[in-house]
Amino acid sequence: MNAPFIQNARKKESEEIINQFRKEKQFKFRNNKIRQKLSEMPININKFILDMERFDGTLKKYPEDFIVEEITPEGTVLEVGKEIGFEDVEKWHGSFIHFTVEKTNWNTMDALKQIVRATKTKRKNFGFAGTKDKFAVTTQRFGCFGLKKEQLENINIKDIVIRDVQKTNKKLRMGGLWGNKFTIKIRDLNLSEKEIKRISDLKLDYVLNYYGIQRFGLIRPITHIVGKFIYERDFESAFYTYCGTPINETGDSLEARQLVDMGEFKKALKLFNRGHDYEKRLIQQYLKYKDFKMAFTALPPQLNSMFVNAYQAYLFNEMINKRFDYGFDELEGDILEDNTPTGTLIGYDTKFSGGIQGEIEKEIVERENLDLKKFKIEDFGNFYGTRRKMVTPIYDFKSRFENEIFELSFKLERGNYATIVTREFTGNLS
Numbered sequence: 287m288n289a290p291f292i293q294n295a296r297k298k299e300s301e302e303i304i305n306q307f308r309k310e311k312q313f314k315f316r317n318n319k320i321r322q323k324l325s326e327m328p329i330n331i332n333k334f335i336l337d338m339e340r341f342d343g344t345l346k347k348y349p350e351d352f353i354v355e356e357i358t359p360e361g362t363v364l365e366v367g368k369e370i371g372f373e374d375v376e377k378w379h380g381s382f383i384h385f386t387v388e389k390t391n392w393n394t395m396d397a398l399k400q401i402v403r404a405t406k407t408k409r410k411n412f413g414f415a416g417t418k419d420k421f422a423v424t425t426q427r428f429g430c431f432g433l434k435k436e437q438l439e440n441i442n443i444k445d446i447v448i449r450d451v452q453k454t455n456k457k458l459r460m461g462g463l464w465g466n467k468f469t470i471k472i473r474d475l476n477l478s479e480k481e482i483k484r485i486s487d488l489k490l491d492y493v494l495n496y497y498g499i500q501r502f503g504l505i506r507p508i509t510h511i512v513g514k515f516i517y518e519r520d521f522e523s524a525f526y527t528y529c530g531t532p533i534n535e536t537g538d539s540l541e542a543r544q545l546v547d548m549g550e551f552k553k554a555l556k557l558f559n560r561g562h563d564y565e566k567r568l569i570q571q572y573l574k575y576k577d578f579k580m581a582f583t584a585l586p587p588q589l590n591s592m593f594v595n596a597y598q599a600y601l602f603n604e605m606i607n608k609r610f611d612y613g614f615d616e617l618e619g620d621i622l623e624d625n626t627p628t629g630t631l632i633g634y635d636t637k638f639s640g641g642i643q644g645e646i647e648k649e650i651v652e653r654e655n656l657d658l659k660k661f662k663i664e665d666f667g668n669f670y671g672t673r674r675k676m677v678t679p680i681y682d683f684k685s686r687f688e689n690e691i692f693e694l695s696f697k698l699e700r701g702n703y704a705t706i707v708t709r710e711f712t713g714n715l716s
Contacts, residue, residue, distance in 0.1 A: 313547055320527050323511050330603045331496045331706070331715060333610045336488065340713035341481065343472040343692065345705075349391045351471040352422035354704070356415065357464040357697065364388075364425040364450075372452040384429050384452045385438050390445040393420035397446055398428070404441045405433055415463040416700060419500060429458025465699040467682075470708060472692040482687050490696075490710060494606055495678040497599035498703030499715040506533050513597030516590075517660060521578035524593070529554075529565045564589065582666070591667050598631045598669065601650055605629035606676055608646045614677045617641050626675045633671020634661040678702050 346352050356364045364370065364386050372384070389397050394417040402409050411432050418424040430438075435451050477485070503509045508527055515524035530546035532539075542557035542565075551569045558566050564585055571584035582590055606629065619641020620627040630636050630647050636658055638644045651658075661669040681697040696707060709715055 313549075316523060316526055317531075317547065320511070320523055320531055323514065323527075324508070324531075324533075327511060327514070327600060329499060329502055329507050329715065330600065330607060331499065331709070333494055333607055334710055335493055336490065336710045338484075338488070340711060341475060341477060341485070343712050344474040345470070345472055345708060345712065345714065345716065346421050347471075347473045349421055349423055351473065352419075352704075353469040354418055354422055354424040355467040355469075356418075356424075356426040357467060358427065359462060359464050361464060363467050364427065366423060366425055370450050372450045374453040375455050377455075378453040379455050381431050382429060382454050382457055383431070383433060383435060383438065384427055384450075384454050384456075384458055385448055386425055386450040387428050388423070388425045388447040388449065389418075390423050391421060392424075392446060394418050394426065396420070397443075400443050400446065401428070401438075401441060401448075404443060405430075405437045407433060413458050413460070415458055415460065416466075427458060427463070431457075461700065463700050465697060465702070466704075467697045468695065468704040468707075470694045470704065472694070472708065472712065473690070475690055475692055477687075485692065485711065486685060486687050488685065488711075490680055490683050490707065492677045492679050493702075493707050493710065494610075495675050495702065496603050496606060496706050497596075498705045500703065500705070501596050501599045504716055508533070509593055509596035510600040513593035513595070513600075516582075516593050516663065516666065517597060519660075519663075521582065525568060525572065525578045525581055529568055579665070587667070591669075594661070594663065594667065594669050598633065598671070601632050601654065602629055602674060604650055605643075605646055608649075609643065609676055612642055617643065619644055621673060623673065623675050626677060628673040629676050631672050631674055632656065632658070632661070633669045634658050635670040637673075674701075680707060 353366060355366060358364070362370060366388060370386070387397060387401070392400075394414060398409070398412055398414070402412060407430075411430050413429045415427050418426055435453070438448055438451050441448055499507065501509065508531065512524045512527050515521070515527060526547060530543045532543040532547075535543055538557045538559065539562070542554045542562070545551075545554035545557065546565075546569070551573055555566055555569055558569075567584040568581045572578060572581035575581070609627070609629070614627055616622065616625070616627060619639050620643050621637075621639045622628065627643060628639075629643065630638065632647075632651060636647075636651075638647050658671075661671065663669070678699065683694075683696040685692065685694050687693075692711070694708065694711075696704075698704065698707070705716060
């Protein structure tokens with residue numbers, strides 16, 4: 287009488303064994319593919335302007351050690367702790383308001399979430415000119431519409447100060463800034479008097495215009511890998527690279543990513559904490575639609591674009607490394623911006639340089655086996671490509687050594703990275 291029951295039990299057990307075998311085989315194949323990409327595409331920021339012996343030091347020991355003050359298109363520095371006094375427009379149409387946000391240990395997006403919550407409005411009502419990192423003291427302009435001045439002036443959020451609320455008829459758009467002023471302290475230096483004098487006398491007028499580690503991921507430098515998989519339309523590998531693929535994790539985060547790799551999505555959701563909101567969104571969207579490409583629709587469009595932008599940035603950094611051996615003075619065939627040679631951010635509308643720089647650009651396209659038309663990614667975004675200076679000037683550079691602290695102060699145009707300046711002294715990317 288128990289024969290059918292035993293047969294069914296054995297059949298079920300066999301199916302489970304087969305399914306587990308398939309899972310492990312799929313995991314091994316997919317993991318090897320992802321790990322190979324990680325091995326082939328390490329962070330490629332490895333050339334220096336200064337020919338010097340670099341020193342160890344601690345960057346960002348405290349948020350106050352990294353001050354970033356946004357500079358408006360008109361050249362006004364949004365100084366920490368200072369009211370600028372922006373004037374309201376004479377005839378306000380009742381639409382737009384701009385305001386300065388000073389924050390400590392808040393990145394732009396998290397601060398914005400709190401402001402949206404405090405004003406009981408929607409994210410789409412707000413904009414900003416540029417993003418700022420978290421572990422720092424930063425100032426920047428935000429814009430909004432559909433709100434009253436009083437709603438902003440009455441906000442009370444820990445470590446966020448709102449000032450210079452201004453009525454205007456202009457929408458604040460991404461990129462609507464000149465750049466940023468940085469004041470950076472490097473601590474825990476063990477230097478001799480000779481070394482102190484040497485670094486204090488150094489001047490830095492320009493720097494290699496690398497995309498910084500922030501573009502690729504400080505803790506998990508995988509953003510460009512995700513971007514390459516998206517370019518290849520391999521959304522499954524992109525998903526597992528972002529949500530799985532442990533690199534430096536420990537504890538629950540490590541276990542959650544391991545569970546993702548084995549397809550145990552529901553178990554992984556229980557282990558991911560609040561700091562992994564985007565991973566959770568992706569997984570939940572996949573469970574809903576069972577489609578890896580659809581899963582990415584759960585993320586903000588800007589974040590999805592950032593993946594492909596990071597791959598473009600990785601390729602641009604490759605160009606800097608290859609051009610380095612030829613120098614950055616103008617060569618025949620260069621496309622110039624402000625009398626400075628540029629490299630291409632490869633996209634579907636890329637225009638190649640001539641001469642040596644053109645050869646470098648085409649060599650990278652050939653090595654990566656790129657089809658430029660594929661940078662138009664259906665239902666995802668069109669990445670047309672542009673050009674970027676290969677070196678960038680540093681303005682108002684000052685340095686001093688006092689009380690075992692090396693302090694740097696300088697200005698950079700938008701889109702440039704302060705950590706590319708500090709690494710000239712410490713060699714560190716962060």
